[in-house]
Amino acid sequence: MSEQPWTxxxxxxxxxxxxxxxxxxxxxxxxxAHELLAVFARWERIAKDxxxxxxxxxxxxxxxxxxxxxxxxxxxxDATERVLADAERIRTRGAA
Numbered sequence: 001m002s003e004q005p006w007t008x009x010x011x012x013x014x015x016x017x018x019x020x021x022x023x024x025x026x027x028x029x030x031x032x033a034h035e036l037l038a039v040f041a042r043w044e045r046i047a048k049d050x051x052x053x054x055x056x057x058x059x060x061x062x063x064x065x066x067x068x069x070x071x072x073x074x075x076x077x078d079a080t081e082r083v084l085a086d087a088e089r090i091r092t093r094g095a096a
Contacts, residue, residue, distance in 0.1 A: 004048070005046045008025075008040075010047070011024060011040075011043050011046075012024060013048040014047035014048075014051050015043075015046070015050055016050060016054070024043045024046075027043070028038055028040065
């Protein structure tokens with residue numbers, strides 16, 4: 001996706017999850033003209049972050065399949081508390 005400009009369709013596809021894609025389409029379709037660019041930019045960031053996470057997961061899975069340490073240094077950072085806090089924020093305020 002790095003070579004092509006982002007479009008509504010490409011953002012929808014990158015989100016992967018049908019419910020999340022529907023939420024994006026709903027927001028972009030209901031946005032007033034003066035807010036349209038901001039809504040698009042927010043969802044573009046979410047799509048980019050989603051694609052980056054998928055790519056990281058694929059690299060980790062490939063490394064593990066080869067019997068290698070998934071990270072370069074072999075150190076894992078426990079992000080459980082941050083992930084739980086993010087999940088709570090998303091439940092209460094929404095992802096975007």
